[in-house]
Amino acid sequence: xxxxxxxxxxxxxxxxxxxxxxxxxxxxxxxxxxxxxxxxxxxxxxxxxxxxxxxxxxxxxxxxxxxxxxxxxxxxxxxxxxxxxxxxxxxxxxxxxxxxxxxxxxxxxxxxxxxxxxxxxxxxxxxxxxxxxxxxxxxxxxxxxxxxxxxxxxxxxxxxxxxxxxxxxxxxxxxxxxxxxxxxxxxxxxxxxxxxxxxxxxxxxxxxxxxxxxxxxxxxxxxxxxxxxxxxxxxxxxxxxxxxxxxxxxxxxxxxxxxxxxxxxxxxxxxxxxxxxxxxxxxxxxxxxxxxxxxxxxxxxxxxxxxxxxxxxxxxxxxxxxxxxxxxxxxxxxxxxxxxxxxxxxxxxxxxxxxxxxxxxxxxxxxxxxxxxxxxxxxxxxxxxxxxxxxxxxxxxxxxxxxxxxxxxxxxxxxxxxx
Numbered sequence: 001x002x003x004x005x006x007x008x009x010x011x012x013x014x015x016x017x018x019x020x021x022x023x024x025x026x027x028x029x030x031x032x033x034x035x036x037x038x039x040x041x042x043x044x045x046x047x048x049x050x051x052x053x054x055x056x057x058x059x060x061x062x063x064x065x066x067x068x069x070x071x072x073x074x075x076x077x078x079x080x081x082x083x084x085x086x087x088x089x090x091x092x093x094x095x096x097x098x099x100x101x102x103x104x105x106x107x108x109x110x111x112x113x114x115x116x117x118x119x120x121x122x123x124x125x126x127x128x129x130x131x132x133x134x135x136x137x138x139x140x141x142x143x144x145x146x147x148x149x150x151x152x153x154x155x156x157x158x159x160x161x162x163x164x165x166x167x168x169x170x171x172x173x174x175x176x177x178x179x180x181x182x183x184x185x186x187x188x189x190x191x192x193x194x195x196x197x198x199x200x201x202x203x204x205x206x207x208x209x210x211x212x213x214x215x216x217x218x219x220x221x222x223x224x225x226x227x228x229x230x231x232x233x234x235x236x237x238x239x240x241x242x243x244x245x246x247x248x249x250x251x252x253x254x255x256x257x258x259x260x261x262x263x264x265x266x267x268x269x270x271x272x273x274x275x276x277x278x279x280x281x282x283x284x285x286x287x288x289x290x291x292x293x294x295x296x297x298x299x300x301x302x303x304x305x306x307x308x309x310x311x312x313x314x315x316x317x318x319x320x321x322x323x324x325x326x327x328x329x330x331x332x333x334x335x336x337x338x339x340x341x342x343x344x345x346x347x348x349x350x351x352x353x354x355x356x357x358x359x360x361x362x363x364x365x366x367x368x369x370x371x372x373x374x375x376x377x378x379x380x381x382x383x384x385x386x387x388x389x390x391x392x393x394x395x396x397x398x399x400x401x402x403x404x405x406x407x408x409x410x411x412x413x414x415x416x417x418x419x
Contacts, residue, residue, distance in 0.1 A: 101130050104211055104274070106267055107170035108132055111248075115190070118232045118249035122261035127235045128247045130171020131178065134264045136216060137164035138252045140228050146220065149199040154222055160197045161185070161223040163233065163252065166264040167207060168214035169358075174276035175413060178207045182236040183219060185252075187227025192234070194222050211274035212267030213358030268356045270401055276413065280354075283403050283415040290416060292408035294337040295349050299404060301330045303418040306389055310365065317366065320391050326365045327353075327397070328389040329404060329418060335378040343377035349408045351388050353418075355396035360405065365389035 110126025110133075113119035124134045142162040147153050154160055163185065169176035184192040197220040204217030223231065233250040270280050284290050289298045306326040311319050320326050333346040353361035372386035388404075396402045404416040 102172045103130050103170045104172065104267055104271055108168070108264060113249045113251075115186070115232060115234070115249045118251040118256075120256040120258050121251045121254050122257045124264055125235065125248050125250050127182075129178070130169055130173075130176055130211075132168040132170065132214075132264060133183075133235055133250065134166040134261075135163065135233065135250050135252065136166055136261065136263065138162070138254065139164075140223070142220070146197045146199060149201075151197045151199045154196060157224055158222050159224070161221050161228065161231070162200075163219045163221070164216065165204065165219065166214060166216045167204060167209075168212075168264050168266055169207070169209035170211060170267070172211060172271075172274050174210050174274050175208045175360075176210070176213075180205050180207075180219060184234045185219075185221040185223070186230075186232050186234050186249075187223060188230060191227075193227060193231075195220050196222055208352070208360050210276060210280075210354060210358035211271050212269070214264050214266035215359045216263070266357060266359075268358065270356075276415075279413075279415050280401065280403060283417045285417050286419070289334070290406060290414045291336070292349060292406060292414065293411045294335065294344065295346060295408050296334045296336055297349060297351075297406050297416070298332045298334075299329055299416050299418065300332055300385070304328045304330075304387075306365065306368065306387075310368065313369075320364075323394050324391045325394060325397065326389055327392040328365070328368065328387045330385070331372065331388050332383050332385040333372065333378070334383045335380060337380065341380060343379045343382075345375060345377055346372060346384060347374040349406065351390075352405045353390050353392060353402065354405055354415075355393070355402040356399050357393070357396065361390045361392050361396075363388075363390045365391065 107130075108124050110124045111119055112126055119125045121135055121138075124132050127133045139162040141159045143154060143160045146160045146162075151160070165183075187193050200218050200220055202217045204215070204219060207215075209215070231252050233252060234248075235250065236247050270277050284299075286299055286302065289296050304327065306328045307320060310317050310326050331351070333349060335344055335346075337344070352363065355361075368387055368389045370387045372384060372388060376384055378384050392402070402418060404418055406414045406416060
């Protein structure tokens with residue numbers, strides 16, 4: 001979840017709020033299809049409610065054909081929808097010491113810490129590779145809320161501890177990638193604590209940010225009272241995962257805070273010095289096929305707002321979070337390889353979305369009728385079509401920098417227009 005739709009965590013007896021406003025733009029006109037099923041419960045740690053803009057409402061009209069598989073390549077005709085060129089932000093790159101990665105001008109200063117002298121609670125840490133990390137909140141015992149949401153109870157004497165962090169990427173090599181296994185909570189004797197909690201309201205698991213992107217989310221660890229007495233975070237470079245190399249330590253003790261906690265802020269917009277700027281400013285138009293290697297993909301019609309139809313389709317379907325909408329795109333995948341006659345599934349094609357905040361949109365719509373059947377085997381030269389759905393922040397909907405991202409088997413990230 002981007003900072004602000006709602007990002008809160010209890011700190012001792014207080015609450016730290018991380019807020020980004022969302023404005024509904026009624027000029028964004030979209031269409032519809034639907035039926036999503038969301039059955040997983042999610043934990044809700046008591047928080048303060050932050051008002052956000054009300055979602056748009058109104059009729060939606062079906063525009064996407066239910067998912068189908070064919071044995072011949074796609075012949076989708078190009079759309080005549082106009083493509084808006086995204087504005088760019090021009091900033092000189094910061095000159096850094098030898099060995100450091102180039103970063104955006106204006107990137108926040110970060111500090112490092114040792115296990116004996118960790119970064120104070122709430123201060124921004126430089127964790128290497130152009131990344132910044134900040135501890136926003138710590139709930140030593142969030143067990144009841146997480147168990148009530150559907151996680152198995154921890155072992156006797158163990159509790160679920162929740163750490164809320166802000167994470168930002170300011171390097172020039174895009175996108176910046178890393179995983180949550182680069183962040184560990186150390187307990188008694190410097191032992192890295194495990195995690196067995198499976199249901200979190202707003203987890204951070206894998207990071208794929210563009211330059212200037214900042215997000216906030218929760219991490220959960222299994223702890224004991226003895227662990228909590230000495231607990232710290234140990235953070236490795238997010239790009240170094242085998243294993244993560246320790247880079248710095250951060251305190252989980254609110255008493256170490258040196259003043260008011262100012263949440264980490266991003267640098268919105270496309271930055272011309274970043275490596276993906278040109279591709280984001282000139283996305284592939286609607287109806288034009290993009291080659292991803294073994295697969296190619298075509299967005300065949302403009303983005304569609306699925307929210308009202310999804311919510312109405314079933315009592316099991318829940319509305320998107322405040323400040324978000326369920327948005328779908330009709331897409332066609334073509335399998336271009338398989339000369340030996342071997343079929344393949346489109347599961348290796350990874351789609352997402354990115355806009356001016358430089359943080360990818362989550363794919364959280366659930367099971368949408370007509371969506372792409374990723375388990376279906378497609379023969380060589382064959383295609384499969386359907387809907388790709390994702391949660392999109394309302395304040396990104398009308399922004400020209402909102403694009404679909406696509407990559408497959410390590411291919412460079414491609415950017416496709418959504419209208």
